[in-house]
Amino acid sequence: MTEIRHIVFDIGKVLVHYDPDLPFSRLIPDAAERKWFFENVCTSAWNIEQDRGRTWEEAEAEIIPLFPDQEENIRNFRRHWHEMVPHAYDDSVALMERLIESGHDVTLLTNWAADTFIEARQRFPFLEKPRGVTVSGEIKTIKPDRAIYDHHVKAFGIEPSAALFIDDSQKNVDGAKAAGWQAVLFTGVEPLEADLSRLGIRW
Structure with missing residues (x-):
């Protein structure tokens, strides 16, 4: 398995709560x-x-x-x-920030409407801390379509096999794997920390 050099977070239900x-x-x-x-x-x-x-x-x-x-x-x-979208998940955000502070390459990949993401950026300043973000509404393709993963790879100079994708949706995790990425299903911070440790990622 290729050593992970890029960590890519989903946002909704991983970093920010969402419930209509x-x-x-x-x-x-x-x-x-x-x-x-x-x-x-x-x-x-x-x-x-x-x-x-x-x-x-x-x-x-x-x-x-x-x-x-x-x-x-x-x-x-x-x-x-x-x-x-009333609040962020503080423990998830703290983990992401620790990964960034530890020198890991962190980006974001989200299914999100373009206009509401503008508001999300204003409300949740931590969204500016990763190296960048791919917003589905801006590029008009969504997870788990292969095109969005390929776009993210090209936009941020990522080697797919060296990328770890973290998402709360199994179909999006499967989509990342089909695009040649490594990926884990997010079910909470403690399981994610265990996944990161298992994969040799320190923070």
Whole structure:
């Protein structure tokens, strides 16, 4: 196994908490109605297209005619986005910062809408500490598509076999491995620290 020289973090649910239920538990108090809304209206498949580069205006224009009675809630998805990302995971951020301070090459690779990532940068200054970031909404391709991993490699001069990718989604971990990277599934800081130690990474 190639020695790891590059460490690449996902952001959502690895460094920053994300949960659409946070605002919508207030906006749609009935749990069954809220579940229906996320399963049929503002679905994960609908939302991921903003990560792929579709604008929120385009996203709303596409779905509001299909669910006109839900227009307010559809628009609330973007209006209240900031509530969906209420805080960072301090222990994950501290580990990332220790890796950087120890001299490791750290970058970020995220599925994130371009405009909301601008806000995230302002709210979470630690996102500026790694060497750089690939944002799916800016390059219009998402994990686990092979193209986003290849883009990151080219943009940051990374040798795929010497890169370790850390993501909370198994399909994204599998996508990195298919692109020739090493990768681990993030389930918490302690398991990640164990993975790093197992792979010979010190901090």
